Amino acid sequence: MIRIEFRGLLKIGVTAAVGMMAALVPGAAEDFGPVPQIETNAAQVELGRRLFFDKRLSGDAAISCASCHDPARGFADGLPLSAAYPGSLGFRNTPTLINTAHRAAWFHDGRLGSNLNDVTREMITEDYMMNMDMRLMQERFKQDPVYVEMFEAAGYGEPSNGGARKAIPEFLKTLISRNSAFDRGELSPSEQSGFTIFAGVAGCGTCHSGPRFTDDRVYNTGVPDNPEIWRNPMRHTTFVAYAMFMGIENFMNIRRDPGAHVRGHAADGSDVGTFLTPTLRELTHTGPYMHNGVFATLEEVIDFYDAGGGDDPNKDRRLMPLGLSKQQRTDLVAFLRALSGDPLTGPEFVWQDPIPTEYDVIDDWRETPN
Ligand code: HEC
Numbered sequence: 001m002i003r004i005e006f007r008g009l010l011k012i013g014v015t016a017a018v019g020m021m022a023a024l025v026p027g028a029a030e031d032f033g034p035v036p037q038i039e040t041n042a043a044q045v046e047l048g049r050r051l052f053f054d055k056r057l058s059g060d061a062a063i064s065c066a067s068c069h070d071p072a073r074g075f076a077d078g079l080p081l082s083a084a085y086p087g088s089l090g091f092r093n094t095p096t097l098i099n100t101a102h103r104a105a106w107f108h109d110g111r112l113g114s115n116l117n118d119v120t121r122e123m124i125t126e127d128y129m130m131n132m133d134m135r136l137m138q139e140r141f142k143q144d145p146v147y148v149e150m151f152e153a154a155g156y157g158e159p160s161n162g163g164a165r166k167a168i169p170e171f172l173k174t175l176i177s178r179n180s181a182f183d184r185g186e187l188s189p190s191e192q193s194g195f196t197i198f199a200g201v202a203g204c205g206t207c208h209s210g211p212r213f214t215d216d217r218v219y220n221t222g223v224p225d226n227p228e229i230w231r232n233p234m235r236h237t238t239f240v241a242y243a244m245f246m247g248i249e250n251f252m253n254i255r256r257d258p259g260a261h262v263r264g265h266a267a268d269g270s271d272v273g274t275f276l277t278p279t280l281r282e283l284t285h286t287g288p289y290m291h292n293g294v295f296a297t298l299e300e301v302i303d304f305y306d307a308g309g310g311d312d313p314n315k316d317r318r319l320m321p322l323g324l325s326k327q328q329r330t331d332l333v334a335f336l337r338a339l340s341g342d343p344l345t346g347p348e349f350v351w352q353d354p355i356p357t358e359y360d361v362i363d364d365w366r367e368t369p370n
């Protein structure tokens with residue numbers, strides 16, 4: 001079920017919108033709270049963790065999920081725009097996977113609103129991602145006695161695509177923020193002042209609400225386009241293929257990311273350039289920021305909001321110039337940093353043993369002792 005709601009404020013006057021904003025802004029720390037942990041099955045998580053770090057899930061065994069979603073970088077990659085399957089380059093910023101299991105829709109444009117099983121399939125099979133034929137992937141698993149044992153222990157029977165698509169989401173459910181200064185209730189005076197501004201005058205909490213600091217809806221904030229996507233033929237080619245596949249008219253000529261228009265296809269184009277509100281947890285580890293990585297630092301993001309967002313005819317009316325003082329901007333950044341918790345880099349999140357990509361062919365995998 002897709003739960004994306006397109007802006008309802010478009011036709012309401014600014015005064016009414018501001019009035020609604022005042023009613024909607026959450027003010028207290030309890031409105032945000034720690035992100036709930038999710039119960040998981042240990043054997044399925046362990047299988048999912050190995051799969052996440054296994055390069056054999058990509059067509060030419062060159063990249064794993066962790067190549068782009070690196071635990072040391074908050075399960076993002078530190079790049080403005082993502083890498084891609086060898087021979088291509090991406091056109092979106094790699095999002096963190098921390099807390100992604102709580103999302104109601106996935107990808108910057110929210111184009112998948114079902115579940116992580118489908119998101120996992122998309123990542124594996126999409127030609128600019130891992131470019132893998134899942135029928136081949138399943139046979140590769142059977143050639144590895146470690147997997148034969150792990151799929152069995154996880155209750156999935158023999159190695160299969162279906163089992164892999166269940167185990168990886170099970171692992172993703174363990175990637176939950178923990179122990180941030182905000183959750184411990186240990187904000188410094190500057191961070192506390194930043195929180196007051198965030199939830200009050202700056203109106204950030206209208207969209208960045210709840211424990212993950214996102215309402216899982218799409219908005220146009222007027223983030224400028226990243227010209228690198230159209231300047232670099234490798235990225236442009238990937239973008240064109242995507243836009244064509246998503247049914248975007250004029251896909252050869254457009255020079256901007258349509259965002260959630262690929263889902264809504266609003267006839268008046270009012271949803272062009274809308275993107276899902278991202279989580280504000282773990283930002284310390286996950287820059288650059290926005291769907292296209294145009295902002296390298298949190299200071300740049302705050303300057304952007306202070307100016308009332310970007311320049312776009314579809315821009316959400318809630319964004320208005322804020323006129324923050326230098327101290328207020330510093331405090332907002334300090335507050336955002338206080339939403340980052342312990343890095344998820346321990347052995348419970350990172351597969352430790354080497355994973356072979358080359359091995360002797362086993363004629364009948366059912367006969368191997370395990
Ligand atoms: C080549 C880099 C790359 C690889 C490899 C990759 N991802 Fe991603 N991932 C991305 C990018 C880029 C996006 C955002 C795509 C978009 O918005 O169109 C993304 C989005 C996601 C999301 C949605 C997150 C959200 O909050 O919307 C999930 C979940 C995810 N990836 C999981 C995985 C898994 C599991 C694997 C391995 C099976 C994987 N990814 C492999 C780059 C990669």
Ligand code: HEC
Nearest residue numbers: 202204207219223275276277278289290291301305316318
């Ligand atoms: C109208 C809804 C809305 C309001 C109000 C809003 N944001 Fe956002 N925010 C978004 C959306 C949507 C994005 C993603 C835009 C994109 O990717 O192009 C975003 C992105 C961000 C990011 C980048 C996160 C990342 O991982 O890339 C930060 C940081 C942020 N907002 C902080 C704030 C702060 C601080 C305020 C208040 C000054 C604020 N936002 C107000 C909707 C909003």
